[in-house]
Amino acid sequence: MDMEAQRYVWDGAIPLQIHLHESDVATLPAPPPALILAPRIGYLPLLASHLKSHFSSALPPRLDTIWFEYKGLPLKWYIPTGVLFDLLCAEPERPWNLTVHFTGYPVNILIPCEGEDSVKWSFINSLKEAAYIINGNCKNVMNMSQPDQVELWRSVLNGNLEPYRRVSTKLKLGTVGDEYAAKLNLSGETDFSGQVKAGRVPVRLYVWSVSEDFEDLEDAPQIDSWDKVSYINRPVEIQGGEGGRCFTLHDAVKSLLPEYFLDKSLSNEESLTVGDEHEQRVSSEDASSDRKAEEEVENSSEHITSCYQHDDAEIKLVRIQGIQPKLEIPFSWVANNLMNPEHFLHICVYLKVPQANTMS
Numbered sequence: 001m002d003m004e005a006q007r008y009v010w011d012g013a014i015p016l017q018i019h020l021h022e023s024d025v026a027t028l029p030a031p032p033p034a035l036i037l038a039p040r041i042g043y044l045p046l047l048a049s050h051l052k053s054h055f056s057s058a059l060p061p062r063l064d065t066i067w068f069e070y071k072g073l074p075l076k077w078y079i080p081t082g083v084l085f086d087l088l089c090a091e092p093e094r095p096w097n098l099t100v101h102f103t104g105y106p107v108n109i110l111i112p113c114e115g116e117d118s119v120k121w122s123f124i125n126s127l128k129e130a131a132y133i134i135n136g137n138c139k140n141v142m143n144m145s146q147p148d149q150v151e152l153w154r155s156v157l158n159g160n161l162e163p164y165r166r167v168s169t170k171l172k173l174g175t176v177g178d179e180y181a182a183k184l185n186l187s188g189e190t191d192f193s194g195q196v197k198a199g200r201v202p203v204r205l206y207v208w209s210v211s212e213d214f215e216d217l218e219d220a221p222q223i224d225s226w227d228k229v230s231y232i233n234r235p236v237e238i239q240g241g242e243g244g245r246c247f248t249l250h251d252a253v254k255s256l257l258p259e260y261f262l263d264k265s266l267s268n269e270e271s272l273t274v275g276d277e278h279e280q281r282v283s284s285e286d287a288s289s290d291r292k293a294e295e296e297v298e299n300s301s302e303h304i305t306s307c308y309q310h311d312d313a314e315i316k317l318v319r320i321q322g323i324q325p326k327l328e329i330p331f332s333w334v335a336n337n338l339m340n341p342e343h344f345l346h347i348c349v350y351l352k353v354p355q356a357n358t359m360s
Contacts, residue, residue, distance in 0.1 A: 005337035009321055010161045012040035014085050017095040018051060018068075024102050026060040035095065039159050040082025040322065041341055043119045044068050044075060044098075046157065051100055063102045065113055070098055073224055074106045077113045078122045080340055086319040086348040087206050087229065090220035109226070120153050123342050130202040130343035131173055133235045140171045156341050164341060173343050201335040202344045205232040205256050209313075209351045217317070220350065232256055238332060249334050250327035253318065253349060260313040260351060317350040 018034045025031070034054040036047060048066045052059070068075045070088055075098070079087075085096055105112075113119070124141070131138040144152070148167045155164035207230040214220050223229060236252045254261040318324060321338045339345045 002337050007161060009338060009340070010041060010159060012082060012322055013037045014040060014081060015095040016098055018098050018100050020055045020058060021099050021101045023104065024060060025058050027058050031055050031058045038081050040080065041156065041159070042081050043077060044081055045077045045113055045115060045119055048115060059102055065105045067101050067105055067110060067113070068098050069101065071222060071224070073226070074109045076110060076226070077119065080346065082322060083206065083346045083348065086322060087208065088223055090317065090350065091218040123153065123156065124149070126342040126344060131171065133200050133202040134173050134343070199238045200235040201238065201331070203234065203236050203252070203256065204344050204346050206346070206348045207232065207257065207351055208349070209353050211353060213352055214316070236331065246330045247332070248327060249318065249325060249329050249331050252331040253315065253327070253347065260353070312354050314352040315349060316352050319348045320346065
């Protein structure tokens with residue numbers, strides 16, 4: 001992974017303006033919002049101690065689990081903050097105005113979160129899953145020493161890249177060979193043809209489908225329900241080849257969405273994997289059991305058939321780490337340089353589809 005690109009990912013931050021929900025205001029006047037520069041690679045529940053301190057004078061005596069919402073939509077705590085922002089703000093909103101709650105946890109929408117411990121084990125289990133996808137096993141992650149595990153998590157928690165690199169190199173999670181040769185052709189365009197080693201890239205794809213068209217991002221409709229977002233959790237297979245056309249980001253997105261793009265050369269014989277809330281249920285017991293952790297990784301690769309089929313979809317936007325890369329960029333470069341610390345590549349895609357026809 002290129003050091004400059006990795007530094008870009010780790011230094012990425014989102015200015016947040018967090019308001020205390022009126023139902024949690026126990027004393028008047030209501031406190032001013034909290035202004036926080038939140039790391040893109042971080043998770044919202046990790047802001048709890050700062051927010052409790054900021055709003056302490058106004059909070060009720062009995063507090064529940066902390067949770068956040070954006071324009072009425074409860075935010076899933078196990079999705080990195082930067083990914084939530086890229087997905088929910090078609091037109092980037094700065095500062096990002098969120099509402100925090102300390103009571104009334106929406107158990108019908110969000111899976112339970114018991115603070116930093118839940119976030120930590122969600123991260124570790126995702127790392128195990130990524131290792132299984134890349135290497136066919138997750139032994140290096142499961143066999144991490146306790147000091148290394150602590151240092152790895154603390155490096156993510158505090159945004160310290162150097163200790164993270166020290167520990168992560170021991171896990172041997174190099175993703176794909178990035179051996180293409182970028183050449184400038186006579187037309188002035190960059191030619192990325194060349195050889196790329198085969199590899200499996202852990203990907204989490206968040207697809208928001210809309211039927212109405214829009215030219216400007218500020219006119220994009222608001223996501224007001226998680227039912228409108230498809231969560232696809234499966235690897236992308238990069239096929240090696242010599243002298244042929246480079247496997248691009250566009251190819252990767254289309255291969256993950258065969259029911260939207262009926263391209264025989266790119267479609268996979270397997271059905272896509274649609275992520276389920278059960279894949280995100282984590283606990284310290286699960287993480288301490290090597291066999292159970294490996295079973296979770298295996299189960300997350302099971303395939304189910306999508307119930308929607310479209311043959312005329314248009315990609316309106318692809319966003320990764322806050323940028324909108326060209327679809328023609330080599331996917332190997334994207335995978336090697338824009339992944340999150342748990343070695344997953346999170347891709348947000350906005351799709352325009354004519355209509356959603358439910359298949360019987």
